Amino acid sequence: MKKLINSPDTVVTDALRGLAAAHPSLEVDVENRVISLAGGPRQGKVGLVSGGGSGHEPLHGGYVGYGMLDAAAPGEVYTSPVPDQILLATQRADAGAGVLHIVKNYTGDVLNFRMAAELAEDEDIRVVSVVTNDDAAVEDSTYTAGRRGVGGTVFVEKIAGAAAEGGADLDAVAAVATRVNERTRSFAIALHAGTVPAAGKPGFALEENEVELGVGIHGEPGRERGSMAPMNELIAYALDVIHADLPVSGNLLVMLNGQGATPLIELYGAFAxxxxxxxxxxxxxxxxxxxxYITSLDQSGFSVTLTQLDDELLRLWDAPVSTPALRWGR
Known part of the structure:
Protein backbone atom coordinates (compact mmCIF):
# COMPACT_ATOMS: atom_id res chain seq x y z
CA MET A 1 0.00 0.00 0.00
CA LYS A 2 1.30 3.42 -0.98
CA LYS A 3 -0.70 6.24 0.60
CA LEU A 4 0.03 9.91 1.17
CA ILE A 5 -0.54 9.60 4.90
CA ASN A 6 1.34 9.79 8.19
CA SER A 7 -0.43 6.82 9.72
CA PRO A 8 -3.70 4.94 9.18
CA ASP A 9 -4.68 6.06 12.68
CA THR A 10 -4.47 9.78 11.86
CA VAL A 11 -5.92 9.92 8.35
CA VAL A 12 -9.20 11.61 9.36
CA THR A 13 -7.59 13.98 11.88
CA ASP A 14 -4.91 15.06 9.41
CA ALA A 15 -7.53 15.67 6.72
CA LEU A 16 -9.61 17.80 9.10
CA ARG A 17 -6.56 19.88 10.04
CA GLY A 18 -5.90 20.44 6.36
CA LEU A 19 -9.54 21.34 5.66
CA ALA A 20 -9.38 23.96 8.41
CA ALA A 21 -6.16 25.43 7.02
CA ALA A 22 -7.46 25.50 3.43
CA HIS A 23 -10.92 26.91 4.11
CA PRO A 24 -11.20 29.67 6.74
CA SER A 25 -14.91 29.97 5.93
CA LEU A 26 -15.32 26.73 7.90
CA GLU A 27 -15.06 26.11 11.61
CA VAL A 28 -13.41 22.70 11.96
CA ASP A 29 -13.55 21.12 15.41
CA VAL A 30 -10.82 18.53 14.97
CA GLU A 31 -11.18 17.06 18.46
CA ASN A 32 -14.93 16.47 18.21
CA ARG A 33 -14.90 15.95 14.43
CA VAL A 34 -17.54 18.47 13.45
CA ILE A 35 -17.34 20.83 10.48
CA SER A 36 -19.59 23.88 10.57
CA LEU A 37 -20.00 27.27 8.98
CA ALA A 38 -17.77 29.86 10.63
CA GLY A 39 -19.95 32.28 12.56
CA GLY A 40 -22.88 29.87 12.50
CA PRO A 41 -26.06 29.96 10.40
CA ARG A 42 -28.22 33.02 9.88
CA GLN A 43 -30.75 33.37 12.67
CA GLY A 44 -34.20 32.11 11.71
CA LYS A 45 -32.89 29.87 8.91
CA VAL A 46 -33.48 26.13 8.85
CA GLY A 47 -30.22 24.32 9.54
CA LEU A 48 -28.96 21.41 7.41
CA VAL A 49 -26.76 18.64 8.78
CA SER A 50 -25.35 15.59 7.09
CA GLY A 51 -22.49 13.22 7.70
CA GLY A 52 -21.19 9.72 7.33
CA GLY A 53 -17.97 7.80 7.07
CA SER A 54 -14.86 9.55 5.80
CA GLY A 55 -13.34 8.46 2.53
CA HIS A 56 -16.10 9.97 0.36
CA GLU A 57 -14.66 13.48 0.12
CA PRO A 58 -15.77 16.09 -0.73
CA LEU A 59 -18.92 14.55 0.80
CA HIS A 60 -19.88 15.84 3.37
CA GLY A 61 -17.55 18.49 4.79
CA GLY A 62 -16.81 19.95 1.38
CA TYR A 63 -20.48 20.90 1.07
CA VAL A 64 -20.66 23.02 4.22
CA GLY A 65 -21.26 26.64 3.33
CA TYR A 66 -23.72 29.18 1.99
CA GLY A 67 -26.64 27.56 0.18
CA MET A 68 -25.87 24.01 1.27
CA LEU A 69 -25.02 22.39 4.63
CA ASP A 70 -24.57 24.23 7.91
CA ALA A 71 -22.67 21.40 9.57
CA ALA A 72 -21.30 17.93 8.87
CA ALA A 73 -20.11 15.06 11.04
CA PRO A 74 -17.36 12.89 9.52
CA GLY A 75 -16.87 9.44 11.02
CA GLU A 76 -13.87 7.19 10.70
CA VAL A 77 -13.19 5.84 7.21
CA TYR A 78 -16.35 4.08 5.97
CA THR A 79 -17.81 4.27 9.51
CA SER A 80 -20.81 6.26 10.74
CA PRO A 81 -20.27 9.24 13.04
CA VAL A 82 -21.45 8.63 16.59
CA PRO A 83 -24.65 10.17 18.03
CA ASP A 84 -22.87 12.71 20.27
CA GLN A 85 -20.91 13.95 17.27
CA ILE A 86 -24.10 14.34 15.20
CA LEU A 87 -25.79 16.08 18.14
CA LEU A 88 -22.98 18.63 18.32
CA ALA A 89 -23.29 19.28 14.58
CA THR A 90 -27.05 19.71 15.05
CA GLN A 91 -26.54 22.20 17.87
CA ARG A 92 -24.16 24.23 15.73
CA ALA A 93 -26.59 24.23 12.81
CA ASP A 94 -29.59 25.27 14.89
CA ALA A 95 -30.65 28.88 14.34
CA GLY A 96 -34.08 28.65 15.89
CA ALA A 97 -36.03 27.24 12.93
CA GLY A 98 -35.23 23.55 13.33
CA VAL A 99 -32.71 21.29 11.64
CA LEU A 100 -32.96 18.90 8.71
CA HIS A 101 -30.85 15.74 8.91
CA ILE A 102 -29.90 14.36 5.48
CA VAL A 103 -28.97 10.73 6.04
CA LYS A 104 -27.66 8.20 3.54
CA ASN A 105 -29.45 4.88 3.89
CA TYR A 106 -26.82 2.84 5.67
CA THR A 107 -27.77 1.03 8.86
CA GLY A 108 -25.19 2.70 11.11
CA ASP A 109 -25.93 6.17 9.77
CA VAL A 110 -29.69 5.76 10.12
CA LEU A 111 -29.48 4.47 13.71
CA ASN A 112 -26.96 7.06 14.90
CA PHE A 113 -28.73 10.00 13.28
CA ARG A 114 -32.01 8.79 14.82
CA MET A 115 -30.43 8.70 18.28
CA ALA A 116 -28.92 12.16 17.75
CA ALA A 117 -32.31 13.53 16.66
CA GLU A 118 -33.89 12.20 19.86
CA LEU A 119 -31.16 13.85 21.94
CA ALA A 120 -31.67 17.12 20.06
CA GLU A 121 -35.42 16.98 20.66
CA ASP A 122 -34.65 16.73 24.39
CA GLU A 123 -32.93 20.10 24.00
CA ASP A 124 -35.99 21.55 22.21
CA ILE A 125 -34.34 21.47 18.79
CA ARG A 126 -36.86 20.23 16.25
CA VAL A 127 -35.30 17.76 13.84
CA VAL A 128 -36.74 16.24 10.68
CA SER A 129 -34.80 13.52 8.86
CA VAL A 130 -34.75 12.67 5.17
CA VAL A 131 -33.07 9.39 4.20
CA THR A 132 -31.57 9.19 0.71
CA ASN A 133 -31.88 5.86 -1.13
CA ASP A 134 -31.22 6.62 -4.79
CA ASP A 135 -29.09 3.60 -5.71
CA ALA A 136 -30.81 1.61 -8.45
CA ALA A 137 -28.34 -1.28 -8.25
CA VAL A 138 -29.70 -3.48 -5.45
CA GLU A 139 -32.64 -3.55 -3.06
CA ASP A 140 -30.60 -4.66 -0.05
CA SER A 141 -26.85 -4.75 0.54
CA THR A 142 -24.15 -5.57 3.04
CA TYR A 143 -24.69 -2.26 4.82
CA THR A 144 -28.39 -1.57 4.32
CA ALA A 145 -31.96 -2.64 4.54
CA GLY A 146 -33.33 -1.18 1.34
CA ARG A 147 -31.53 0.87 -1.26
CA ARG A 148 -28.28 2.64 -0.56
CA GLY A 149 -27.98 6.42 -0.44
CA VAL A 150 -25.27 7.48 -2.85
CA GLY A 151 -24.70 10.27 -5.41
CA GLY A 152 -28.18 11.70 -5.13
CA THR A 153 -27.25 12.88 -1.64
CA VAL A 154 -25.24 15.70 -3.24
CA PHE A 155 -28.31 16.88 -5.14
CA VAL A 156 -30.50 16.68 -2.04
CA GLU A 157 -28.02 18.72 0.00
CA LYS A 158 -27.71 21.43 -2.66
CA ILE A 159 -31.38 21.82 -3.51
CA ALA A 160 -32.63 21.58 0.08
CA GLY A 161 -29.89 24.00 1.11
CA ALA A 162 -31.11 26.53 -1.44
CA ALA A 163 -34.66 26.17 -0.16
CA ALA A 164 -33.49 26.82 3.40
CA GLU A 165 -31.38 29.80 2.30
CA GLY A 166 -34.47 31.19 0.58
CA GLY A 167 -36.42 31.18 3.84
CA ALA A 168 -38.53 28.01 3.54
CA ASP A 169 -39.59 26.48 6.83
CA LEU A 170 -38.45 23.07 8.07
CA ASP A 171 -41.38 21.09 6.70
CA ALA A 172 -41.04 22.74 3.29
CA VAL A 173 -37.28 22.11 3.15
CA ALA A 174 -37.84 18.46 4.11
CA ALA A 175 -40.51 18.14 1.43
CA VAL A 176 -38.15 19.49 -1.24
CA ALA A 177 -35.41 17.11 -0.08
CA THR A 178 -37.82 14.18 -0.25
CA ARG A 179 -38.94 15.17 -3.73
CA VAL A 180 -35.38 15.31 -5.00
CA ASN A 181 -34.66 11.88 -3.55
CA GLU A 182 -37.78 10.39 -5.13
CA ARG A 183 -36.87 11.80 -8.56
CA THR A 184 -33.25 10.61 -8.44
CA ARG A 185 -31.50 7.36 -9.37
CA SER A 186 -27.81 6.38 -9.40
CA PHE A 187 -25.69 3.48 -10.57
CA ALA A 188 -21.95 2.83 -10.18
CA ILE A 189 -19.39 0.59 -11.84
CA ALA A 190 -15.94 -0.10 -10.36
CA LEU A 191 -12.85 -1.00 -12.35
CA HIS A 192 -10.57 -1.38 -9.31
CA ALA A 193 -11.34 -1.41 -5.59
CA GLY A 194 -10.37 1.30 -3.13
CA THR A 195 -7.93 0.63 -0.30
CA VAL A 196 -8.93 1.44 3.28
CA PRO A 197 -5.74 2.67 5.00
CA ALA A 198 -6.28 0.56 8.11
CA ALA A 199 -6.74 -2.57 6.01
CA GLY A 200 -3.77 -1.97 3.76
CA LYS A 201 -5.21 -3.78 0.77
CA PRO A 202 -8.05 -3.30 -1.74
CA GLY A 203 -11.54 -3.96 -0.45
CA PHE A 204 -12.24 -6.59 -3.10
CA ALA A 205 -10.40 -8.31 -5.91
CA LEU A 206 -11.22 -8.03 -9.59
CA GLU A 207 -9.50 -9.88 -12.38
CA GLU A 208 -7.99 -7.72 -15.10
CA ASN A 209 -10.96 -8.34 -17.38
CA GLU A 210 -13.64 -7.86 -14.68
CA VAL A 211 -15.70 -4.92 -13.40
CA GLU A 212 -18.13 -4.70 -10.48
CA LEU A 213 -21.57 -3.65 -11.73
CA GLY A 214 -23.60 -1.72 -9.17
CA VAL A 215 -20.83 -1.30 -6.60
CA GLY A 216 -21.53 0.66 -3.40
CA ILE A 217 -19.60 3.63 -2.07
CA HIS A 218 -17.87 1.45 0.56
CA GLY A 219 -16.84 -1.10 -2.05
CA GLU A 220 -19.86 -3.29 -1.30
CA PRO A 221 -20.69 -5.85 -3.97
CA GLY A 222 -23.04 -4.87 -6.76
CA ARG A 223 -25.55 -6.94 -8.66
CA GLU A 224 -22.95 -8.94 -10.58
CA ARG A 225 -19.43 -9.15 -11.88
CA GLY A 226 -19.15 -8.27 -15.54
CA SER A 227 -16.52 -8.21 -18.22
CA MET A 228 -14.49 -5.11 -18.97
CA ALA A 229 -15.96 -3.37 -22.01
CA PRO A 230 -15.60 -0.13 -23.98
CA MET A 231 -16.78 2.99 -22.16
CA ASN A 232 -19.95 3.42 -24.21
CA GLU A 233 -21.11 -0.08 -23.26
CA LEU A 234 -20.49 0.48 -19.53
CA ILE A 235 -22.33 3.83 -19.63
CA ALA A 236 -25.23 2.25 -21.51
CA TYR A 237 -25.42 -0.58 -18.96
CA ALA A 238 -25.64 1.90 -16.06
CA LEU A 239 -28.23 4.10 -17.77
CA ASP A 240 -30.30 1.12 -18.87
CA VAL A 241 -30.58 0.04 -15.21
CA ILE A 242 -31.64 3.54 -14.15
CA HIS A 243 -34.10 3.84 -17.04
CA ALA A 244 -35.72 0.50 -16.15
CA ASP A 245 -36.25 1.72 -12.58
CA LEU A 246 -37.29 5.32 -13.28
CA PRO A 247 -37.89 6.08 -16.97
CA VAL A 248 -35.63 8.85 -18.25
CA SER A 249 -37.60 11.84 -19.49
CA GLY A 250 -37.78 15.62 -19.52
CA ASN A 251 -35.06 17.92 -18.23
CA LEU A 252 -32.40 16.15 -16.23
CA LEU A 253 -29.73 17.06 -13.72
CA VAL A 254 -26.86 14.68 -14.44
CA MET A 255 -23.74 13.89 -12.44
CA LEU A 256 -20.96 11.81 -13.98
CA ASN A 257 -18.92 11.14 -10.88
CA GLY A 258 -15.45 9.70 -10.44
CA GLN A 259 -14.89 7.39 -7.48
CA GLY A 260 -11.54 8.83 -6.49
CA ALA A 261 -9.04 7.46 -9.01
CA THR A 262 -10.59 8.02 -12.43
CA PRO A 263 -8.94 10.82 -14.45
CA LEU A 264 -11.03 13.63 -15.86
CA ILE A 265 -10.11 12.73 -19.43
CA GLU A 266 -12.01 9.48 -18.93
CA LEU A 267 -14.89 11.10 -17.05
CA TYR A 268 -15.48 13.67 -19.78
CA GLY A 269 -15.43 10.93 -22.39
CA ALA A 270 -17.96 9.01 -20.32
CA PHE A 271 -20.13 12.11 -20.00
CA ALA A 272 -20.18 12.48 -23.78
CA TYR A 293 -18.20 14.64 -5.89
CA ILE A 294 -18.75 11.47 -3.84
CA THR A 295 -15.74 9.21 -3.80
CA SER A 296 -14.70 5.83 -2.43
CA LEU A 297 -11.10 6.54 -1.47
CA ASP A 298 -8.97 5.54 -4.50
CA GLN A 299 -11.53 3.33 -6.20
CA SER A 300 -11.56 3.68 -9.98
CA GLY A 301 -14.69 3.66 -12.09
CA PHE A 302 -17.69 5.96 -12.21
CA SER A 303 -21.19 6.55 -10.98
CA VAL A 304 -23.96 8.29 -12.86
CA THR A 305 -26.82 10.09 -11.12
CA LEU A 306 -29.95 11.47 -12.80
CA THR A 307 -32.62 13.72 -11.29
CA GLN A 308 -35.81 14.63 -13.12
CA LEU A 309 -36.07 18.40 -12.74
CA ASP A 310 -39.15 20.57 -12.53
CA ASP A 311 -39.13 24.37 -12.59
CA GLU A 312 -38.74 24.73 -8.84
CA LEU A 313 -35.93 22.18 -8.55
CA LEU A 314 -34.09 23.81 -11.45
CA ARG A 315 -34.40 27.23 -9.81
CA LEU A 316 -33.10 25.88 -6.51
CA TRP A 317 -30.22 24.09 -8.22
CA ASP A 318 -29.21 27.34 -9.95
CA ALA A 319 -29.42 29.34 -6.71
CA PRO A 320 -26.08 30.67 -5.39
CA VAL A 321 -23.85 28.29 -3.45
CA SER A 322 -20.44 28.81 -1.84
CA THR A 323 -18.74 25.74 -0.39
CA PRO A 324 -15.28 24.23 -0.84
CA ALA A 325 -16.61 21.78 -3.45
CA LEU A 326 -19.49 23.65 -5.14
CA ARG A 327 -19.48 27.34 -5.90
CA TRP A 328 -21.47 29.50 -8.30
CA GLY A 329 -23.59 32.63 -8.43
CA ARG A 330 -21.89 34.31 -5.47
Whole structure:
Protein backbone atom coordinates (compact mmCIF):
# COMPACT_ATOMS: atom_id res chain seq x y z
CA MET A 1 0.00 0.00 0.00
CA LYS A 2 1.30 3.42 -0.98
CA LYS A 3 -0.70 6.24 0.60
CA LEU A 4 0.03 9.91 1.17
CA ILE A 5 -0.54 9.60 4.90
CA ASN A 6 1.34 9.79 8.19
CA SER A 7 -0.43 6.82 9.72
CA PRO A 8 -3.70 4.94 9.18
CA ASP A 9 -4.68 6.06 12.68
CA THR A 10 -4.47 9.78 11.86
CA VAL A 11 -5.92 9.92 8.35
CA VAL A 12 -9.20 11.61 9.36
CA THR A 13 -7.59 13.98 11.88
CA ASP A 14 -4.91 15.06 9.41
CA ALA A 15 -7.53 15.67 6.72
CA LEU A 16 -9.61 17.80 9.10
CA ARG A 17 -6.56 19.88 10.04
CA GLY A 18 -5.90 20.44 6.36
CA LEU A 19 -9.54 21.34 5.66
CA ALA A 20 -9.38 23.96 8.41
CA ALA A 21 -6.16 25.43 7.02
CA ALA A 22 -7.46 25.50 3.43
CA HIS A 23 -10.92 26.91 4.11
CA PRO A 24 -11.20 29.67 6.74
CA SER A 25 -14.91 29.97 5.93
CA LEU A 26 -15.32 26.73 7.90
CA GLU A 27 -15.06 26.11 11.61
CA VAL A 28 -13.41 22.70 11.96
CA ASP A 29 -13.55 21.12 15.41
CA VAL A 30 -10.82 18.53 14.97
CA GLU A 31 -11.18 17.06 18.46
CA ASN A 32 -14.93 16.47 18.21
CA ARG A 33 -14.90 15.95 14.43
CA VAL A 34 -17.54 18.47 13.45
CA ILE A 35 -17.34 20.83 10.48
CA SER A 36 -19.59 23.88 10.57
CA LEU A 37 -20.00 27.27 8.98
CA ALA A 38 -17.77 29.86 10.63
CA GLY A 39 -19.95 32.28 12.56
CA GLY A 40 -22.88 29.87 12.50
CA PRO A 41 -26.06 29.96 10.40
CA ARG A 42 -28.22 33.02 9.88
CA GLN A 43 -30.75 33.37 12.67
CA GLY A 44 -34.20 32.11 11.71
CA LYS A 45 -32.89 29.87 8.91
CA VAL A 46 -33.48 26.13 8.85
CA GLY A 47 -30.22 24.32 9.54
CA LEU A 48 -28.96 21.41 7.41
CA VAL A 49 -26.76 18.64 8.78
CA SER A 50 -25.35 15.59 7.09
CA GLY A 51 -22.49 13.22 7.70
CA GLY A 52 -21.19 9.72 7.33
CA GLY A 53 -17.97 7.80 7.07
CA SER A 54 -14.86 9.55 5.80
CA GLY A 55 -13.34 8.46 2.53
CA HIS A 56 -16.10 9.97 0.36
CA GLU A 57 -14.66 13.48 0.12
CA PRO A 58 -15.77 16.09 -0.73
CA LEU A 59 -18.92 14.55 0.80
CA HIS A 60 -19.88 15.84 3.37
CA GLY A 61 -17.55 18.49 4.79
CA GLY A 62 -16.81 19.95 1.38
CA TYR A 63 -20.48 20.90 1.07
CA VAL A 64 -20.66 23.02 4.22
CA GLY A 65 -21.26 26.64 3.33
CA TYR A 66 -23.72 29.18 1.99
CA GLY A 67 -26.64 27.56 0.18
CA MET A 68 -25.87 24.01 1.27
CA LEU A 69 -25.02 22.39 4.63
CA ASP A 70 -24.57 24.23 7.91
CA ALA A 71 -22.67 21.40 9.57
CA ALA A 72 -21.30 17.93 8.87
CA ALA A 73 -20.11 15.06 11.04
CA PRO A 74 -17.36 12.89 9.52
CA GLY A 75 -16.87 9.44 11.02
CA GLU A 76 -13.87 7.19 10.70
CA VAL A 77 -13.19 5.84 7.21
CA TYR A 78 -16.35 4.08 5.97
CA THR A 79 -17.81 4.27 9.51
CA SER A 80 -20.81 6.26 10.74
CA PRO A 81 -20.27 9.24 13.04
CA VAL A 82 -21.45 8.63 16.59
CA PRO A 83 -24.65 10.17 18.03
CA ASP A 84 -22.87 12.71 20.27
CA GLN A 85 -20.91 13.95 17.27
CA ILE A 86 -24.10 14.34 15.20
CA LEU A 87 -25.79 16.08 18.14
CA LEU A 88 -22.98 18.63 18.32
CA ALA A 89 -23.29 19.28 14.58
CA THR A 90 -27.05 19.71 15.05
CA GLN A 91 -26.54 22.20 17.87
CA ARG A 92 -24.16 24.23 15.73
CA ALA A 93 -26.59 24.23 12.81
CA ASP A 94 -29.59 25.27 14.89
CA ALA A 95 -30.65 28.88 14.34
CA GLY A 96 -34.08 28.65 15.89
CA ALA A 97 -36.03 27.24 12.93
CA GLY A 98 -35.23 23.55 13.33
CA VAL A 99 -32.71 21.29 11.64
CA LEU A 100 -32.96 18.90 8.71
CA HIS A 101 -30.85 15.74 8.91
CA ILE A 102 -29.90 14.36 5.48
CA VAL A 103 -28.97 10.73 6.04
CA LYS A 104 -27.66 8.20 3.54
CA ASN A 105 -29.45 4.88 3.89
CA TYR A 106 -26.82 2.84 5.67
CA THR A 107 -27.77 1.03 8.86
CA GLY A 108 -25.19 2.70 11.11
CA ASP A 109 -25.93 6.17 9.77
CA VAL A 110 -29.69 5.76 10.12
CA LEU A 111 -29.48 4.47 13.71
CA ASN A 112 -26.96 7.06 14.90
CA PHE A 113 -28.73 10.00 13.28
CA ARG A 114 -32.01 8.79 14.82
CA MET A 115 -30.43 8.70 18.28
CA ALA A 116 -28.92 12.16 17.75
CA ALA A 117 -32.31 13.53 16.66
CA GLU A 118 -33.89 12.20 19.86
CA LEU A 119 -31.16 13.85 21.94
CA ALA A 120 -31.67 17.12 20.06
CA GLU A 121 -35.42 16.98 20.66
CA ASP A 122 -34.65 16.73 24.39
CA GLU A 123 -32.93 20.10 24.00
CA ASP A 124 -35.99 21.55 22.21
CA ILE A 125 -34.34 21.47 18.79
CA ARG A 126 -36.86 20.23 16.25
CA VAL A 127 -35.30 17.76 13.84
CA VAL A 128 -36.74 16.24 10.68
CA SER A 129 -34.80 13.52 8.86
CA VAL A 130 -34.75 12.67 5.17
CA VAL A 131 -33.07 9.39 4.20
CA THR A 132 -31.57 9.19 0.71
CA ASN A 133 -31.88 5.86 -1.13
CA ASP A 134 -31.22 6.62 -4.79
CA ASP A 135 -29.09 3.60 -5.71
CA ALA A 136 -30.81 1.61 -8.45
CA ALA A 137 -28.34 -1.28 -8.25
CA VAL A 138 -29.70 -3.48 -5.45
CA GLU A 139 -32.64 -3.55 -3.06
CA ASP A 140 -30.60 -4.66 -0.05
CA SER A 141 -26.85 -4.75 0.54
CA THR A 142 -24.15 -5.57 3.04
CA TYR A 143 -24.69 -2.26 4.82
CA THR A 144 -28.39 -1.57 4.32
CA ALA A 145 -31.96 -2.64 4.54
CA GLY A 146 -33.33 -1.18 1.34
CA ARG A 147 -31.53 0.87 -1.26
CA ARG A 148 -28.28 2.64 -0.56
CA GLY A 149 -27.98 6.42 -0.44
CA VAL A 150 -25.27 7.48 -2.85
CA GLY A 151 -24.70 10.27 -5.41
CA GLY A 152 -28.18 11.70 -5.13
CA THR A 153 -27.25 12.88 -1.64
CA VAL A 154 -25.24 15.70 -3.24
CA PHE A 155 -28.31 16.88 -5.14
CA VAL A 156 -30.50 16.68 -2.04
CA GLU A 157 -28.02 18.72 0.00
CA LYS A 158 -27.71 21.43 -2.66
CA ILE A 159 -31.38 21.82 -3.51
CA ALA A 160 -32.63 21.58 0.08
CA GLY A 161 -29.89 24.00 1.11
CA ALA A 162 -31.11 26.53 -1.44
CA ALA A 163 -34.66 26.17 -0.16
CA ALA A 164 -33.49 26.82 3.40
CA GLU A 165 -31.38 29.80 2.30
CA GLY A 166 -34.47 31.19 0.58
CA GLY A 167 -36.42 31.18 3.84
CA ALA A 168 -38.53 28.01 3.54
CA ASP A 169 -39.59 26.48 6.83
CA LEU A 170 -38.45 23.07 8.07
CA ASP A 171 -41.38 21.09 6.70
CA ALA A 172 -41.04 22.74 3.29
CA VAL A 173 -37.28 22.11 3.15
CA ALA A 174 -37.84 18.46 4.11
CA ALA A 175 -40.51 18.14 1.43
CA VAL A 176 -38.15 19.49 -1.24
CA ALA A 177 -35.41 17.11 -0.08
CA THR A 178 -37.82 14.18 -0.25
CA ARG A 179 -38.94 15.17 -3.73
CA VAL A 180 -35.38 15.31 -5.00
CA ASN A 181 -34.66 11.88 -3.55
CA GLU A 182 -37.78 10.39 -5.13
CA ARG A 183 -36.87 11.80 -8.56
CA THR A 184 -33.25 10.61 -8.44
CA ARG A 185 -31.50 7.36 -9.37
CA SER A 186 -27.81 6.38 -9.40
CA PHE A 187 -25.69 3.48 -10.57
CA ALA A 188 -21.95 2.83 -10.18
CA ILE A 189 -19.39 0.59 -11.84
CA ALA A 190 -15.94 -0.10 -10.36
CA LEU A 191 -12.85 -1.00 -12.35
CA HIS A 192 -10.57 -1.38 -9.31
CA ALA A 193 -11.34 -1.41 -5.59
CA GLY A 194 -10.37 1.30 -3.13
CA THR A 195 -7.93 0.63 -0.30
CA VAL A 196 -8.93 1.44 3.28
CA PRO A 197 -5.74 2.67 5.00
CA ALA A 198 -6.28 0.56 8.11
CA ALA A 199 -6.74 -2.57 6.01
CA GLY A 200 -3.77 -1.97 3.76
CA LYS A 201 -5.21 -3.78 0.77
CA PRO A 202 -8.05 -3.30 -1.74
CA GLY A 203 -11.54 -3.96 -0.45
CA PHE A 204 -12.24 -6.59 -3.10
CA ALA A 205 -10.40 -8.31 -5.91
CA LEU A 206 -11.22 -8.03 -9.59
CA GLU A 207 -9.50 -9.88 -12.38
CA GLU A 208 -7.99 -7.72 -15.10
CA ASN A 209 -10.96 -8.34 -17.38
CA GLU A 210 -13.64 -7.86 -14.68
CA VAL A 211 -15.70 -4.92 -13.40
CA GLU A 212 -18.13 -4.70 -10.48
CA LEU A 213 -21.57 -3.65 -11.73
CA GLY A 214 -23.60 -1.72 -9.17
CA VAL A 215 -20.83 -1.30 -6.60
CA GLY A 216 -21.53 0.66 -3.40
CA ILE A 217 -19.60 3.63 -2.07
CA HIS A 218 -17.87 1.45 0.56
CA GLY A 219 -16.84 -1.10 -2.05
CA GLU A 220 -19.86 -3.29 -1.30
CA PRO A 221 -20.69 -5.85 -3.97
CA GLY A 222 -23.04 -4.87 -6.76
CA ARG A 223 -25.55 -6.94 -8.66
CA GLU A 224 -22.95 -8.94 -10.58
CA ARG A 225 -19.43 -9.15 -11.88
CA GLY A 226 -19.15 -8.27 -15.54
CA SER A 227 -16.52 -8.21 -18.22
CA MET A 228 -14.49 -5.11 -18.97
CA ALA A 229 -15.96 -3.37 -22.01
CA PRO A 230 -15.60 -0.13 -23.98
CA MET A 231 -16.78 2.99 -22.16
CA ASN A 232 -19.95 3.42 -24.21
CA GLU A 233 -21.11 -0.08 -23.26
CA LEU A 234 -20.49 0.48 -19.53
CA ILE A 235 -22.33 3.83 -19.63
CA ALA A 236 -25.23 2.25 -21.51
CA TYR A 237 -25.42 -0.58 -18.96
CA ALA A 238 -25.64 1.90 -16.06
CA LEU A 239 -28.23 4.10 -17.77
CA ASP A 240 -30.30 1.12 -18.87
CA VAL A 241 -30.58 0.04 -15.21
CA ILE A 242 -31.64 3.54 -14.15
CA HIS A 243 -34.10 3.84 -17.04
CA ALA A 244 -35.72 0.50 -16.15
CA ASP A 245 -36.25 1.72 -12.58
CA LEU A 246 -37.29 5.32 -13.28
CA PRO A 247 -37.89 6.08 -16.97
CA VAL A 248 -35.63 8.85 -18.25
CA SER A 249 -37.60 11.84 -19.49
CA GLY A 250 -37.78 15.62 -19.52
CA ASN A 251 -35.06 17.92 -18.23
CA LEU A 252 -32.40 16.15 -16.23
CA LEU A 253 -29.73 17.06 -13.72
CA VAL A 254 -26.86 14.68 -14.44
CA MET A 255 -23.74 13.89 -12.44
CA LEU A 256 -20.96 11.81 -13.98
CA ASN A 257 -18.92 11.14 -10.88
CA GLY A 258 -15.45 9.70 -10.44
CA GLN A 259 -14.89 7.39 -7.48
CA GLY A 260 -11.54 8.83 -6.49
CA ALA A 261 -9.04 7.46 -9.01
CA THR A 262 -10.59 8.02 -12.43
CA PRO A 263 -8.94 10.82 -14.45
CA LEU A 264 -11.03 13.63 -15.86
CA ILE A 265 -10.11 12.73 -19.43
CA GLU A 266 -12.01 9.48 -18.93
CA LEU A 267 -14.89 11.10 -17.05
CA TYR A 268 -15.48 13.67 -19.78
CA GLY A 269 -15.43 10.93 -22.39
CA ALA A 270 -17.96 9.01 -20.32
CA PHE A 271 -20.13 12.11 -20.00
CA ALA A 272 -20.18 12.48 -23.78
CA UNK A 273 -21.51 8.94 -24.05
CA UNK A 274 -24.05 9.54 -21.27
CA UNK A 275 -25.30 12.69 -23.00
CA UNK A 276 -25.71 10.85 -26.30
CA UNK A 277 -27.62 8.04 -24.56
CA UNK A 278 -29.92 10.49 -22.75
CA UNK A 279 -30.67 12.54 -25.86
CA UNK A 280 -31.23 9.34 -27.80
CA UNK A 281 -33.98 8.49 -25.31
CA UNK A 282 -35.73 11.82 -25.79
CA UNK A 283 -34.53 13.58 -22.64
CA UNK A 284 -32.36 16.66 -22.14
CA UNK A 285 -29.30 17.29 -19.98
CA UNK A 286 -30.35 20.60 -18.45
CA UNK A 287 -27.58 20.83 -15.81
CA UNK A 288 -24.53 18.70 -15.10
CA UNK A 289 -21.57 17.95 -12.87
CA UNK A 290 -18.50 16.04 -14.03
CA UNK A 291 -15.76 15.16 -11.54
CA UNK A 292 -15.22 13.71 -8.08
CA TYR A 293 -18.20 14.64 -5.89
CA ILE A 294 -18.75 11.47 -3.84
CA THR A 295 -15.74 9.21 -3.80
CA SER A 296 -14.70 5.83 -2.43
CA LEU A 297 -11.10 6.54 -1.47
CA ASP A 298 -8.97 5.54 -4.50
CA GLN A 299 -11.53 3.33 -6.20
CA SER A 300 -11.56 3.68 -9.98
CA GLY A 301 -14.69 3.66 -12.09
CA PHE A 302 -17.69 5.96 -12.21
CA SER A 303 -21.19 6.55 -10.98
CA VAL A 304 -23.96 8.29 -12.86
CA THR A 305 -26.82 10.09 -11.12
CA LEU A 306 -29.95 11.47 -12.80
CA THR A 307 -32.62 13.72 -11.29
CA GLN A 308 -35.81 14.63 -13.12
CA LEU A 309 -36.07 18.40 -12.74
CA ASP A 310 -39.15 20.57 -12.53
CA ASP A 311 -39.13 24.37 -12.59
CA GLU A 312 -38.74 24.73 -8.84
CA LEU A 313 -35.93 22.18 -8.55
CA LEU A 314 -34.09 23.81 -11.45
CA ARG A 315 -34.40 27.23 -9.81
CA LEU A 316 -33.10 25.88 -6.51
CA TRP A 317 -30.22 24.09 -8.22
CA ASP A 318 -29.21 27.34 -9.95
CA ALA A 319 -29.42 29.34 -6.71
CA PRO A 320 -26.08 30.67 -5.39
CA VAL A 321 -23.85 28.29 -3.45
CA SER A 322 -20.44 28.81 -1.84
CA THR A 323 -18.74 25.74 -0.39
CA PRO A 324 -15.28 24.23 -0.84
CA ALA A 325 -16.61 21.78 -3.45
CA LEU A 326 -19.49 23.65 -5.14
CA ARG A 327 -19.48 27.34 -5.90
CA TRP A 328 -21.47 29.50 -8.30
CA GLY A 329 -23.59 32.63 -8.43
CA ARG A 330 -21.89 34.31 -5.47
Missing amino acids: EATAWIEGHGATVARSLVGN
